[in-house]
Amino acid sequence: MKELPVDKGTRVKLHFSLRMDDGDVIDSTFDKEPATLEIGDGNLPESFESLLMNMTAGDHDTFEVPPEKAFGQRNPNNLQTFKRHEFSADMVLEPGVVISFADASQSELPGVVVRVEGDEVEVDFNHPLAGRTLTFEVEILDVEPAKPTH
Incomplete structure (x- = not known):
C-alpha cells in the first residue's frame, strides 16, 4: 500500500x-x-x-x-505613538514590555513598547517575527x- x-x-x-x-x-x-x-x-x-x-x-x-x-515584512505603519497618560499610572512602560490592546473588532492585539521619551510611548504592533x-x-x-x- x-x-x-x-x-x-x-x-x-x-x-x-x-x-x-x-x-x-x-x-x-x-x-x-x-x-x-x-x-x-x-x-x-x-x-x-x-x-x-x-x-x-x-x-x-x-x-x-x-x-x-x-x-510578513515589518510595516512602519504598525509603529504607533501614544501619550503616557493614556496608560494606567501604575503600568510599567519600558522597551520590551508587551501590552495587550483591543483592535477595532475587540480582538486582542499585542504591542511591544519600543521607546519611552517624555510623555511619548512608542508601541510596535508588527509580529515579533x-x-x-x-x-x-x-x-x-x-x-x-x-x-x-x-
Whole structure:
C-alpha cells in the first residue's frame, strides 16, 4: 500500500522546529511529544502547510522561509505613538514590555513598547517575527485520512 501523502483532508503527526536565521530556536517538538494537525485546521499557517504537501511518513526536510511566506515584512505603519497618560499610572512602560490592546473588532492585539521619551510611548504592533527569514525543519511521522472512513 502506497504511503498517503500530506494533502488537504489528512491528519499529520510530525516533529518540527522553527529557528531564526541566527539559529535561535523559536519552537520545536523534536525534544518532546510530536504535534498532530489536520491540514487546513489553522494550527499551522497556510504558507507552512504548503511546504508539507506531498511529503509522506518518514520524510525529513528543512526549508528556508522568507518573511513574505512567514510573518510578513515589518510595516512602519504598525509603529504607533501614544501619550503616557493614556496608560494606567501604575503600568510599567519600558522597551520590551508587551501590552495587550483591543483592535477595532475587540480582538486582542499585542504591542511591544519600543521607546519611552517624555510623555511619548512608542508601541510596535508588527509580529515579533516580521521581517525575519526562518528555518522550518520537519519530520513526518504519520499521515492518515482526517476523517475515518466506515
